[in-house]
Amino acid sequence: MKTRNLISGLMGATVLAAGMGWTPVSAADVTITMAAPDWPPTRFMKEHFDATYKSPAGHNTTLDMDFIPWPSFYERVAASLTSGEQKYQMIVTDSQWLGAFVEGGYYLNLTDKINSDPELQAIMQDLHPALVSAYSTYPHRTRAQLEEAGEVPAPGVNYYGFPQFPDTYVTFYRQDIFCDEGEMKAFMDKYGSNLPCSYEDWQDTDWTKWGQIGEFFQRKAGDMLAGETLDDDFYGIAYQAGKGYDFSTMAINAFVWQQGGDIWDESKAPSAQAEGVVNSDVAVAAFDEYLSYLQYMPPVAKTGQMDIFVIQDLYMQGKVGAIIDWVGLGEPVLDPSASKVHDKSAFGPAPGSRKDDGSIDRTGNIGGQPFVLTTWNSDEVVDEALNVVKWWLSPDTQLEAVANGGQSGLMSVMADPGYNDLRPWNRAHVEMIDWQKDVWHIPEFFEMLTQQQEEFDKAITGQISAKEALDAVAEFQQELLEDIDMIE
């Protein structure tokens, strides 16, 4: 009697559960702890996950974000991984760290998972190839190499990451002064060309004009600017010139690539050389041009501490007319409580180098971050983490993220007719993403970067010339890369 009651009770519960859409058989509590930099794109991910995520496997899934301040992000993640505490199931990572942490056995190779999952394959095919190249492949494969393969996953390529926030450089500028009739006329009188006011004007802005803008808008306290008397000194332009992390390398690489130079090309190891490439005449001329515009920037440029946050702050305080900065730092600029120029700002593509045919090359160093899975996760956690990836990279979630200050790397989402209207920098982001390349991904990345940043910093602060800096960088890289057999 008791047995019959128990069976009928269980049957009733199962029917009820099925009727309510539950899947009690496979349901489990899954907690995914993710290391994430503390800024709006990851904060939004957490909020939106809590509000909308439903596990396709029926799990009760918690996304536990460990928000870490940007300045200590690398150190905290690296310390956690190398200590063996196995705290994180997913990690938002800079693409450059892939080599160090793949070789260390911490980041999970997802190639087989992508191979066996049509949904993930569809996502990879829809992602912009520049992002797949930079964010996912290790050993690194260039966009050209991936496109040549023609299929995803490409044979012989290992995939690790998916975009959490794909970022690009764009120009932030003060529309109130760039579109001021008096300033426009004065600029035309002085340089014989127009001051860029509209998006289309910025599409036709090269580095030469960028320098002219810098010179034109460099004003002292008491001077006039767009019909008003300045209380403080004012500067026309600013871009990254910081010793910390990669804060000058990112900007200088753009100059070098645009003018036909190159950095050491890891995708051609071991035949690619550093000596003669890194310090080629073209690279030296490009670096010299980068240095030449620093004279028009705020005085902090002379200290080698003009990083992405410093220029963002100077711009928001109304001290600079135009800056080149990451899209990810755009949201605070529009915040009335933080920015004096929230209602005066507009966005355009970053300037580039003009070619002989009149076109502009805007090749730049990609920003943003992918997220990866870690190797100690159980199969259940891996599958659920990949469900989270699919949720994050679904069109609906991506459009919501973009509307809230994020960015998408999915070509189908970027092609959405309403995409450019979601945020004021979207049009520039879509235009810029096609120009993106990435710096190295090998485990020795940080050593190469730190030495390069030091030499760049000496040149930025006027201690040595561009040639001396690049010669020192090339010599160091050649020796280091020969020692680890990356150069033959």
Added chain:
Amino acid sequence: MADAASTQGGFGAWLLDPKRRGALLVTPALTILFVMNIFPLMWSFGLSFFNYKATSTRVPKFKGLDNYADVLTDEKVWERFQTTAIIVGSSVLLQLIVGFLLALLFAKEFPMRRIVLMLVLTPMMLSFVSVGVFFKLFYEPTFGIVSYVMNFFTTDNFVMLATPAGAIAGIVIADAWMWSPFVMLLVLAGLVSVPKYLYEAAEIDRASKWRSFWTITFPYIKSLLLLAVLFRTIETFKLFDIVYIITEGGPGSSTETIAVYLYRTGFQFFKTSQSSALAYIVLFIVIVLTNLYLYAVNRREAEVS
């Protein structure tokens, strides 16, 4: 008797036997000391003889003293030691001068002395990070207070951190601002311990101010000054936070101290074994300085008694 207790009261009684109480009380402290200090020290000492990298899965190979040889023959390391020596020398000297002058000031009674003394002591109660951030903002050339004031006297914008000399001066000033009050406290302790009758006797003998200072005051404070010099030398030798926040070692590598370089080697380049070797060389220097410090302390105690 103890045996009886252990058989009658079981393990608890055996453990609480007065014979074992001392060992029982120090065991937790020793355990923590071993786990948190001694074991990591021994482990990292062992690592310094291998070619271990924390980010690599390769099995480390024994390298003997190679890491020590590499570190000691590395030009960069010696440059960082030189930079450290310049910063330590300048900063400790400045702390001594400012601290000594402040001590002379506070050795005398004046209105609101206690309140002013408390205010002067505030910097050494702040965290290194706070001091670093304060001074980075003070030196900021667009809106920082230092540039704002200096621009009244210069035609160009005053940019403190634009040159190696300026950046070193910036770090030295920040460190001295924070720690001069510490030197002042030590010197003040010496000054107030000088018996007044000695000065009265010197006055009767018509000794000059300088003579009074040199023959009466200085003997009382010289051991304390030596203590201050050694203590501040040891601490400044390890200076990391203020440098990292204000200049990150720049311009170029002109303010990169040995502590910052050690951090980069260990936690940015992940040359774990090499950084361990460098850490032990730094530790050796600190131990030598600490022994000098302890010698000075003992001498002071002998003088007082």
